[in-house]
Amino acid sequence: MxxxxxEIISAVLILVFAYTGISKLIELQxxxxxxxxxxVISWGxxxxxxxxxxxxxxxxxxxxxxxSRMTGLKASFVMxxxxxxxxxxxxxxxxxxxxxxxxxxxxxxxxxHLIFNIVLTLATGxxxxxxxxxxxxxxxxxxxxx
Numbered sequence: 001m002x003x004x005x006x007e008i009i010s011a012v013l014i015l016v017f018a019y020t021g022i023s024k025l026i027e028l029q030x031x032x033x034x035x036x037x038x039x040v041i042s043w044g045x046x047x048x049x050x051x052x053x054x055x056x057x058x059x060x061x062x063x064x065x066x067x068s069r070m071t072g073l074k075a076s077f078v079m080x081x082x083x084x085x086x087x088x089x090x091x092x093x094x095x096x097x098x099x100x101x102x103x104x105x106x107x108x109x110x111x112x113h114l115i116f117n118i119v120l121t122l123a124t125g126x127x128x129x130x131x132x133x134x135x136x137x138x139x140x141x142x143x144x145x146x
Contacts, residue, residue, distance in 0.1 A: 002130045002133065005126070005127070005130055006069070006073075006127050006130050006131055009073075009123050009124065009126065009127035010063045010064075010069055010072070010073070010127065012120070012123065013059070013060070013063050013072075013073075013076050013120070013123075013124065013127075014060045014063045014064055016120065017056040017057065017059045017060040017063070017076070017079075018056070018057060018060040020053070020056055020101055020105060021052075021053040021054070021055075021056030021057040021060065022053070022057070023053075024049075024052065024053035024056070025053045025054075028049060028050075028053075031049055031053075032045055032046070032049035034098055034099075035048055035049055037097060037098075038090075038094075038097065039093075039094055039097070040086060040089060040090070041086070055075075055079070056079070058075075059072055059075045059076055059079060060072075062075060063076065069131070070128075070131050073124060073127050073128045073131060074128065076124045076127075077121065077124045077125060077128055080117060080120050080121040080124055081121055083117050084114065084117040084118055084121050087110060087113050087114045087117055088114055090110055091110040091111060091113075091114050095110050099113060101113065
C-alpha cells in the first residue's frame, strides 16, 4: 500500500514540475522579465530563467522512473522547500509582486500558493519517509540485514 502512496505523490509532483517547467520555457521572456523585478532573485535572472525550468523537467523525469524516484523525491523536497521559503518571503514582504511560477499557478494568491507549496512539501516528505522505510541496513562483515 505504501508503494501506491509513493506513486501517487510522485505522479502529482511529476505533473506540477513538468507543467511549470514547460510553461516557463514556453513563456521564457515573460518569466525572465518577472524574475528581473523580484527583490530576491533579480541578480540571477538570466541563469534562473533557463536553469529553473530545466531542473523542474529533470526532477519530473527522475520521479517518473522507479530506479531514480528516490533521487527525484529528494530533489523535489529541496526544490519545494526553497520555493516555499521564497513564496513565504514574497507573501509577507512583497505581496504586490506578480508570481513567476508558470501557467495556472500564477493566478493563485501568494497565501494560496504558499499553502499549496507547503502541502506539496509535506507530501514529498511523506514520500521520502515511506521510501526510506524500504531501505535495510546491511552489515559489511556478514552481508546480512541488521
